[in-house]
Amino acid sequence: MNHQLNDPNLKGVEILSIGTELLLGNIVNTNAQWISEELSSLGINHFRQSTVGDNGNRIGNLVKEISLRSNLLITTGGLGPTPDDLTTEAIAKSFNASLFERAYLWDQMKKKLSNSSANFDNPSLRKQCFFPKDALIINNPRGTAPGMIWAPIKGFTILTFPGVPSELKAMWKETAVSYLKNNFSDGYAFFSNILKFSGIGESSISDKIGHLLKLKNPTVAPYANLGEVKLRITARSKNELEARNIIKPVKEELQKEFAKFIYGENDDNLSSVLINELLKRKESLVFAESCTGGLLSSYITSIAGSSKVFKGSIIAYSNEIKQSLLNIPDDLIKKFGAVSQEVAEIMAINAKEKLNSDWSIAISGIAGPAGGSKEKPVGLVYISIAGPNDHITNIKKMFSLTRNRTEIQKLSVNVCLNSLRLILLSNSK
Amino acid sequence: MNHQLNDPNLKGVEILSIGTELLLGNIVNTNAQWISEELSSLGINHFRQSTVGDNGNRIGNLVKEISLRSNLLITTGGLGPTPDDLTTEAIAKSFNASLFERAYLWDQMKKKLSNSSANFDNPSLRKQCFFPKDALIINNPRGTAPGMIWAPIKGFTILTFPGVPSELKAMWKETAVSYLKNNFSDGYAFFSNILKFSGIGESSISDKIGHLLKLKNPTVAPYANLGEVKLRITARSKNELEARNIIKPVKEELQKEFAKFIYGENDDNLSSVLINELLKRKESLVFAESCTGGLLSSYITSIAGSSKVFKGSIIAYSNEIKQSLLNIPDDLIKKFGAVSQEVAEIMAINAKEKLNSDWSIAISGIAGPAGGSKEKPVGLVYISIAGPNDHITNIKKMFSLTRNRTEIQKLSVNVCLNSLRLILLSNSK
Numbered sequence: 001m002n003h004q005l006n007d008p009n010l011k012g013v014e015i016l017s018i019g020t021e022l023l024l025g026n027i028v029n030t031n032a033q034w035i036s037e038e039l040s041s042l043g044i045n046h047f048r049q050s051t052v053g054d055n056g057n058r059i060g061n062l063v064k065e066i067s068l069r070s071n072l073l074i075t076t077g078g079l080g081p082t083p084d085d086l087t088t089e090a091i092a093k094s095f096n097a098s099l100f101e102r103a104y105l106w107d108q109m110k111k112k113l114s115n116s117s118a119n120f121d122n123p124s125l126r127k128q129c130f131f132p133k134d135a136l137i138i139n140n141p142r143g144t145a146p147g148m149i150w151a152p153i154k155g156f157t158i159l160t161f162p163g164v165p166s167e168l169k170a171m172w173k174e175t176a177v178s179y180l181k182n183n184f185s186d187g188y189a190f191f192s193n194i195l196k197f198s199g200i201g202e203s204s205i206s207d208k209i210g211h212l213l214k215l216k217n218p219t220v221a222p223y224a225n226l227g228e229v230k231l232r233i234t235a236r237s238k239n240e241l242e243a244r245n246i247i248k249p250v251k252e253e254l255q256k257e258f259a260k261f262i263y264g265e266n267d268d269n270l271s272s273v274l275i276n277e278l279l280k281r282k283e284s285l286v287f288a289e290s291c292t293g294g295l296l297s298s299y300i301t302s303i304a305g306s307s308k309v310f311k312g313s314i315i316a317y318s319n320e321i322k323q324s325l326l327n328i329p330d331d332l333i334k335k336f337g338a339v340s341q342e343v344a345e346i347m348a349i350n351a352k353e354k355l356n357s358d359w360s361i362a363i364s365g366i367a368g369p370a371g372g373s374k375e376k377p378v379g380l381v382y383i384s385i386a387g388p389n390d391h392i393t394n395i396k397k398m399f400s401l402t403r404n405r406t407e408i409q410k411l412s413v414n415v416c417l418n419s420l421r422l423i424l425l426s427n428s429k
Numbered sequence: 430m431n432h433q434l435n436d437p438n439l440k441g442v443e444i445l446s447i448g449t450e451l452l453l454g455n456i457v458n459t460n461a462q463w464i465s466e467e468l469s470s471l472g473i474n475h476f477r478q479s480t481v482g483d484n485g486n487r488i489g490n491l492v493k494e495i496s497l498r499s500n501l502l503i504t505t506g507g508l509g510p511t512p513d514d515l516t517t518e519a520i521a522k523s524f525n526a527s528l529f530e531r532a533y534l535w536d537q538m539k540k541k542l543s544n545s546s547a548n549f550d551n552p553s554l555r556k557q558c559f560f561p562k563d564a565l566i567i568n569n570p571r572g573t574a575p576g577m578i579w580a581p582i583k584g585f586t587i588l589t590f591p592g593v594p595s596e597l598k599a600m601w602k603e604t605a606v607s608y609l610k611n612n613f614s615d616g617y618a619f620f621s622n623i624l625k626f627s628g629i630g631e632s633s634i635s636d637k638i639g640h641l642l643k644l645k646n647p648t649v650a651p652y653a654n655l656g657e658v659k660l661r662i663t664a665r666s667k668n669e670l671e672a673r674n675i676i677k678p679v680k681e682e683l684q685k686e687f688a689k690f691i692y693g694e695n696d697d698n699l700s701s702v703l704i705n706e707l708l709k710r711k712e713s714l715v716f717a718e719s720c721t722g723g724l725l726s727s728y729i730t731s732i733a734g735s736s737k738v739f740k741g742s743i744i745a746y747s748n749e750i751k752q753s754l755l756n757i758p759d760d761l762i763k764k765f766g767a768v769s770q771e772v773a774e775i776m777a778i779n780a781k782e783k784l785n786s787d788w789s790i791a792i793s794g795i796a797g798p799a800g801g802s803k804e805k806p807v808g809l810v811y812i813s814i815a816g817p818n819d820h821i822t823n824i825k826k827m828f829s830l831t832r833n834r835t836e837i838q839k840l841s842v843n844v845c846l847n848s849l850r851l852i853l854l855s856n857s858k
């Protein structure tokens with residue numbers, strides 16, 4: 001690959017992941033991937049990643065080794081209160097530095113834990129407040145263990161973070177980004193614009209944009225997730241305005257080519273896009289869920305402010321509740337089965353009426369692993385969307401046999417959200 | 430941790446992942462995790478993992494470096510036909526070895542690709558057949574690129590695999606497992622038993638089991654996740670029976686010490702444990718959710734077979750639906766507010782009755798970021814559980830200010846599930 005990262009003359013930046021659970025294969029190292037993406041977007045090239053266990057000597061030796069070839073090291077893991085948490089201690093020891101308590105950190109920690117059952121006489125808790133004298137502290141807005149920015153020798157700086165992803169990310173955004181921008185960026189930075197796709201697969205996209213995937217500035221890279229593809233357009237430039245100009249023609253070409261498949265950009269997700277659209281239209285939304293069992297509702301309510309458009313749902317997991325709360329006639333279920341277009345449609349119509357909403361989505365299907373038959377196999381899902389002026393859209397989906405229960409539920413939710421998005425798009429108010 | 434992996438006297442085994450896409454953060458390194466687990470189950474200790482990009486010099490230098498401290502190296506990535514695929518070449522070069530074509534591999538490859546549009550005059554395809562003279566070939570039953578087993582110097586062996594997970598796994602199982610067993614295993618393997626905790630923090634557990642955390646066989650290691658802690662007890666032994674005997678006394682001590690905090694083992698989660706308990710009691714469950722907006726229901730319905738105990742829910746996100754579907758009196762909401770113990774309790778009682786169930790859980794709270802006040806801040810959650818014989822349990826929770834919306838929703842769900850689990854435990858049928 002012709003990427004800048006492969007230039008052998010650039011100085012070294014490294015990531016070190018610390019944790020025996022990584023060596024045992026208990027967990028996947030998603031932190032290294034997340035930091036890699038972040039460094040990339042800051043225009044900081046890194047060349048090497050390492051992982052070691054919770055062993056003080058190994059940690060210390062490896063950090064020393066890295067200090068001989070690199071000028072920046074990002075570590076994750078080993079900052080907590082337990083005896084396995086050895087990172088700060090091991091790093092300090094390898095540079096013959098002592099640790100000193102920061103009294104204000106201990107006060108902060110007691111405050112943070114005031115609602116918990118933590119034992120403040122426990123020295124293991126307190127050890128999280130000890131750092132080398134000249135280290136800067138990285139505040140942890142999501143947990144107790146702070147990190148540090150420390151230059152033990154000239155030309156070598158270490159940034160430490162906990163292994164808990166939510167804490168790492170919050171600390172990174174609050175402190176590390178601006179520090180790294182000011183101290184380790186060469187003036188050029190990477191600016192990215194992500195386009196998000198729904199209803200089309202990665203290979204169908206890649207097939208059509210071979211020429212764009214070969215570009216050098218901006219670069220275009222596809223990432224596929226369950227039921228969704230994103231294209232990251234990345235420009236290397238001195239400032240954001242220049243980057244936007246580099247990105248613009250490529251973005252416009254993609255928007256023209258894929259129009260309605262592109263549902264949003266950057267931090268958008270299908271739920272947030274849908275909520276914003278409904279907000280604009282001043283229309284409300286409810287659900288009648290069977291096979292997704294609350295997952296569709298939880299996607300919508302994960303978004304702050306969703307209460308302005310979402311009123312509620314009936315999770316009719318049993319046929320009894322389909323009858324009692326959604327008034328689905330018993331003989332309709334008997335005739336067509338609970339998993340049928342007929343039942344899904346009445347679920348949508350009745351939910352819309354009963355919950356007094358502008359739009360409703362109903363879903364009934366077979367998520368498996370049991371419950372399938374030859375006529376109605378696992379992966380068969382019926383969706384019905386009811387809207388103003390007796391609008392009804394019915395959708396039948398048959399997911400691949402390779403999909404498991406969780407995937408079928410998540411993919412179904414995606415289809416529900418994207419289908420309503422497309423309906424609103426073609427019924428603009 | 431005193432895990433065997435941390436013993437500094439053991440000889441080195443390492444994993445090297447090769448691919449610029451890893452350094453860019455385009456993909457998560459699931460291969461390293463998979464190989465780690467495999468090595469663990471073979472009883473082979475590895476101490477270090479590294480990742481580098483598709484750069485011949487960096488790959489070669491790193492392999493040379495590893496050969497000085499370790500006796501076994503597993504590499505993934507860089508075996509394919511593209512110009513970025515440099516692994517075999519770079520390794521050979523760093524030991525001054527030449528590559529020779531294996532004619533039979535070329536024949537095999539042409540056969541494998543006979544149905545494809547591959548161009549056999551293309552030298553890049555053919556380069557996958559070149560290996561050092563004395564290397565053993567690892568057949569690739571799932572793709573074109575073979576790997577190798579090669580000892581470039583005495584006491585140092587390299588096994589190479591492609592980066593495509595399905596190819597790596599097939600080659601590992603077909604060739605590597607028996608090779609490693611015969612050449613690198615000492616006959617001992619690791620066996621683990623995980624205990625899962627709810628309602629207690631990692632530091633509170635660690636405080637009480639300092640002596641267990643120091644054990645060498647079995648080792649005991651804590652892992653913390655949002656709202657849940659697990660302890661992994663790992664024995665090193667010749668067979669599973671022996672391992673069970675090594676684990677037994679430690680497990681019994683933990684079960685005695687933490688009794689009701691331990692909700693399950695290994696693959697259990699709070700939902701599956703609760704469903705199994707209700708199945709045994711032949712009792713049903715429904716929810717009335719406000720602030721969790723469907724998440725509680727989705728946790729339960731993510732478990733296959735949940736329909737045997739879970740009938741459904743009312744997601745009453747708006748006050749209108751609290752009134753219309755759950756019959757919460759308007760003046761009660763006006764007097765106490767929708768987020769109150771009084772409203773939560775009536776939600777639970779009415780949901781139980783309306784959805785005709787043995788148990789119901791109702792939850793109302795402020796997930797934020799908006800909607801909080803001085804009296805009722807973000808993070809305040811009321812839970813009410815209604816059961817047979819007019820059983821009512823009311824729970825008030827105040828989550829830390831550091832928690833965001835998603836965390837408050839997930840932690841609330843954990844409290845709901847664990848609270849009902851404990852009620853069932855103390856009301857055994």
